[in-house]
Amino acid sequence: MNAVTPLIEVEHLTMRFGGLVAIDDVSFSGRPREITAIIGPNGAGKTTVFNCITGFYKPTVGRLTLRGDRDYLLERMLGHEIGQRARVARTFQNIRLFPAMTVLENLLVAQHNKLMLASGYSVFGLLGLPVYRVAEEAAIALARAWLERIGLLADADRPAGELPYGAQRRLEIARAMCTEPRLLCLDEPAAGLNPRESAELNQLLVSIRDRDGIGVLLIEHDMSVVMNISNHVVVLDYGRKIAEGPPAEVQRDPAVIRAYLGTDEEAIGD
Amino acid sequence: MVDPRLLKMLKDAALTALVAAALGIFIVGFRTVDVGSRAGLSFQYEFVDLAVALVIIFFGRLGLQMAAMGLRWPAIALGIVMIAAGASPMQLPSGFLHWFVALGGVLLVIRAVWPWADQAIHAAARTPTGRIVNTIGTQWLGWVLLGIAIVMPFTPFADQKTMDLGVLILTYVMLGWGLNIVVGLAGLLDLGYVAFYAVGAYAYALLSTQHGLGFWAVLPLAGMFSASFGILLGFPVLRLRGDYLAIVTLGFGEIIRLVLLNWVDFTNGPAGIGTIPGPTLFGAVFAETAPEGKQTVSEMLGIPFHGIHRLIFLYYIILLLALITNLFTQRMRRLPVGRAWEALREDETACKALGINPTNTKLTAFAVGAMFAGFAGSFFAAKQRFISPESFTFIESAIILAIVVLGGMGSQIGVVLAAVLLIGLPEWFRELGNYRMLAFGLAMVLIMVFRPRGLIGHREPSIRLHPVGSGGSG
């Protein structure tokens, strides 16, 4: 461990639903300018971790600290405050765009809080004051920049629901990035992508890490994505952390191989 | 050898008629009527009507099956026969059956022709000219309607009846546009919208009759009252799921009506409030003779008095109010809050993840919608000069909702068309008035089943990166 302070610190996270223990005393941390992958077999509790971090579930036990301009204790915040103040953005396993709204509108909705302030909670906006117009132009410029990065500039005025699957995945990531987050949580972004799209996604995620300099938490089944781009891997199984470390190390961990393949000893991914 | 398809169709039509017979045998077949003054009932048998209706249902269903199986021409022929039977001087047991068979025929023909028409329209819309005509058409339609609405009072049609109807339709257009913010944009099903209308109406009625305030002074106040009510009621309930929210708003609507009905000291209860003053024009009143210290409008303008002047004045007030509602909504849609409304309608979970406060955002939609209902309510009180809780029942909310649903949720022009259709037509054809609510109900079901996006289902983006016509994808 070097001296970089972690961006997100998950300590003793436990989540119970009735009698079911979905997450059992899991601790890990994610650093800025790094991609931290959370992997594990189906039902290991990966998405539940995300739901706790982004405020959709209230953890039964545990502390979730995000270090930004100050320390945010995420478990004490309301769902939307986590996006608004702590600046944690996320995507969903089954894409959740605003399908009837256009691609551009999706990216503008992501900048809601900033624009709301600039529009004087709609008053300046209704009056058509320049304060708002300037802010809106800036927001459109940001959206345009992201559309160029994900190659959807030409589709800006199409309803998001009409885009092909892979484009919807990219758009959801761009939308999350338009909230200008400190931490980006991606829930299986490569699911359902073909190899070419998957490779493009890798590039996009690396550029988000290196160019935008934010921390990324990544849930992924596609091991090529995980092994190629992540800096740190956390492995969950049955709600517990069974391994943690750099990808190459985790790949060789006997506990991980057992969890993934049962008795079969073939290495995971390559 | 009989075509097995025909057999299947006949069987299906017979089954449908059988179900209809089961539905109708008691409720339709035995009509209970009062006998004399004694508290007793006797039957009036309607079996002939029922039998004729069942025959019509049988053939109607048969025709629909034909159309569904691609036998268009027989279906169309059957439809035409039905229309002819309805229009013919043949003596059916009741006038209703004439309508029933004829309307059934019309629907059947529409159903049979639909696939062709749909294809043709789609094909035409795909050609470049078609696309341009389409966009111009949708843009023009609004302006044309506005033009008609503005010059209406100066046309020869503008008699008492037409102006009354115009005022009525515009009131519903305004209410529809107001509710459209809540239902169409924010996706919140509000079944108690009429409560805010009532708050506006009672605000003006009480402030004018008891405190002598004028219409123009009360109008903004009424809007504020209603909006505050919206916030007050909305705050605790807006976190609820969609259908629960709908029922809670229905509950609130009924509570407010029952309070108006029973709090006699404050609202005069079921007797209502009368002698509400109408709106003034620069302080002048619309009356033959002015009350003390006031001037009549005819004196002020130096024109002879005519009863219709008041009506024309009211007409322009409601037109103005409706236009304000529309412009305000159009503007809001292009602001962050408006986009957040629509985003919330599309996916609340995603909104939360983007840091949007769902409760506050819904609350603004609720409050803005309520405010416009408040304005409309004040206008209603000033127009009627008498209000009672009876004007604010659930049915009223349902009518406004039907207008929004039929028009296509979120579409401004659709609301106008739906209001004309749902309010204008039944008022115009008085004899249809009895069937009006029946038709409303059926229309709501049919729209949901066949065209859930409403008459005008097209959504215009609130902002564009590329100008229209640049091809969008090029």
Add this chain to the structure above:
Amino acid sequence: MAYFTQQLINAITLGAIYGLIAIGYTMVYGIIGMINFAHGEVFMIGAFISLIGFMICSMLGIGSAPVAIVLVLLISMAFSSVYGWAIERTAYRPLRGSFRLAPLISAIGVSIALQNYVQLVQGARPKPGGQIVSGGFNLFSLDGFDVRISWLQIIIVLVTVVLMGGFTWLIAKTSLGRRQRACEQDMKMAALLGVDVDRTISLTFVLGAALAAVAGMLFLMYYGLIDFFIGFLAGIKAFTAAVLGGIGSLPGAMLGGLLIGLIEVFWAGYFSSEYKDVAAFSILVLVLIFRPTGLLGKPEIEKV
């Protein structure tokens, strides 16, 4: 004390009727997650069919009240069920893949249409039902106040208890009940395992409508006056009962019905009868705000 007991008896009678209607709401909500807004109208239609049935019985000279009641009960249940079936088939089934508010809007449409249909064919004036069962006996007297229980009240509670018992058995022990519970848990999985989902949903509507028809008949006998509008208020109160008991739960619907009956009768008896409907609506609002899972309902976990 005597007054209290009398009110209690009246409240239980009323609660039984609400409970019967509430079961229809709760079952439909349990299986397809929609508020069947038109359910109150099925209750109203059941009351009308019962009225007509009783009149036919007296025309045919069936003098014995028990025979007439059983006959009318069966007729009303059977023919109201057709309404339940037809409503689901035409207005709800085509909407299963539609946006989430579509079924509710369609249900409101059905409700409005049915009300006006009955108003058109049967007239708007309230219909007197006549007295089918009269008499009763004094339970006890206290301070010169007789506590009476009428035969009718006994019949109402008895019919309700028997139906409830039969119904609970149906859901718990028969294959229909098992299919229904399977659909409630996971409709797709149930379909994959060979459960005919459409049929199960249809049957749910049919059963709900049959119980609402019973409630309609009991209502007609108890109040002796019905009109085309009774379904609206009774429907909302029964829905309140379903929510209060915990929507999706059968015992909850019964419990909720009883509680709503109690609240309504005691509110009217001790406070003011004008505001008794306000009390019912307020409970609806309060329960939905503070305890949307009701008394016996299970909490829903939001899937993200």
